[in-house]
Amino acid sequence: MSREAFHLLLDRYLQGTCTDEEKRIVEELYGMLDKEDLDEINPREINTMEQKLWDRIHVDISAPETTNPVFLKHSRRSAGMWRGIAAAVAGFLLITGYLFFKEETHIPTFLAVQSVQDVKECTNTSGKPEKITFEDGSSVVLEKNAVVKYPAHFNSDVREVTLEGAGFFEISKDASRPFMVYSKDVITKVLGTSFMxxxxASGKSTxxxxxxxxxxxxxxxxxxxIVKGILGTDKAIFLTPNQKAVFxxxxxxxxxxxxSNPEPVTAELRSAEVKEAFAFNDAPLTEVIAQLKKxxxxxxxxxxxALYNNTFTGDLSEQSLYNKLDFLCESIKATYEISxxxxxxxRKK
Structure with missing residues (x-):
């Protein structure tokens, strides 16, 4: 079997396009392989892993034929080939399975490679919020007992800080250098935005x-x-204004x-425009909903x-979003829920 055929077979198995017979052989051989060398493999060296599997093919093809019942229905001429192919695929799955359950902890570059003198650390020991401004103009407002660590100078390709506790960030836009905040369990990556x-306190959620x-x-x-790329296991999600994620x-x-308390997304709609935007006089429901979305x-x-047949009259400008919805739904005999x-x-039942 050529190296190219080896790659194609692995791709076919991972994509679920193998024949039933190929799949059956892989599953039966899965638990029969030697696992002792797994701890010696550097998971970052894909070429090393691939070579081990490739070597295994040739070892199994050249090995004496056995009477393993898995292969009884195959001819003597093809049994060795099948052993090599199945062992290679099973070995690949075994190693990627091992790496899938082996976690990799990411740390910011400035803590991994720079000296202690290059790292700054600020702790808010006061009873009120404390603002820290970074060299690029970005900032964080630390709540009580929160701790932020950051390099004296950001790298040319990324801006990284760590946070313990709670902090509100406002990030200067820089498309060439994403800003990354490492907290206890979560990495938050942005180009330019504000977020909390x-x-x-228990450390069980972020x-x-x-x-x-x-x-x-x-x-x-x-x-x-490597495994995320093959199996699609990356758990990263995206958040937009008024959304939150709890890990x-x-x-x-x-x-x-x-x-818990959504706010208007633009500065203009947090000031004078709010009153005009949310003062409705016999307005169709479509108009009210469109203004809420905007x-x-x-x-x-x-x-x-059928609810679109309703109109609404009232001034909602001084109300929070959920109060706006309470007044609107009461007027049109409806209810709302967050999903x-x-x-x-x-429609209200």
Whole structure:
């Protein structure tokens, strides 16, 4: 079997396009391989892993034939070949399975390679919020007992800091250098935005909520990149304004929903324009919903199309989002509920 054929077979198995017979052989051989060398493999050296599997093919093809019942239905001429192919695939799956369950903890570059003298650390020991400004103009407002570590000078390709506790970040835009915040269990990655990170006192959960812009959050401890690429196990998610994600440490999953008090997403709509935007006079429900979507960048779903026959009159400018919805739904005889990052409006029963 050529090296190219070897690659193709692995691809076919991972894509689920193998024949039933090929699949059966792999599954029966899966638990029969020697696992002792797994701990010696550097998971970052894909060429080393591939070579071990390739060597295994030739060893198994040249080995004396056995009467293993797995191969009884194959001819003597093809049994050795099947052993080599199946062992190679099974070995590949065994190693990637091992790496899948082996976690890799990511740490910021400035803690891994720079000297202690290059790292700054600030702890808020006061009873009020404390603002720390970084060299690029980005800042964080630390809550009580929160700790931030950061390099004296950011790298040319990335800006990285660590956070313990709670802090509100405002990040200067720099498309060439993403800003990354490492908290207890979560890495938050942005280009330019504002967001809040809060780790619970117990350390069992971490919450990231977005005020403006868009952020990407992923676990600090994750599956190795090679396996994520093959099996699609990357758990990173994206958040937009008024959305939050809570990472549950023991389950290693994100719960994504809306923040407890959604706010208008633009500065203009937090000032004078709010009163005009939310003073309605016999306005169709479509107009009211459209204004809510524009202001809060939240997806509103009207479950019953008949509700669009209603109009609304009232001034909602001084109300929070959920108070706005309370008044609106009371007027049109409807209710609402939060479902993930959407708000569903339905007819009252």
């Amino acid at each position: 990170i809060r780790t619970s 919450e990231v909520s977005v005020h403006t812009g868009k952020v990407q959050v992923s676990p600090v401890s994750g599956r190795l990149a 549950i440490s023991d389950q290693k999953v994100f719960e994504k929903t809306l923040v 202001t809060y960048e939240i997806d509103f779903i009207v479950e019953d199309g 993930g990052t959407s708000i569903i409006i339905k």
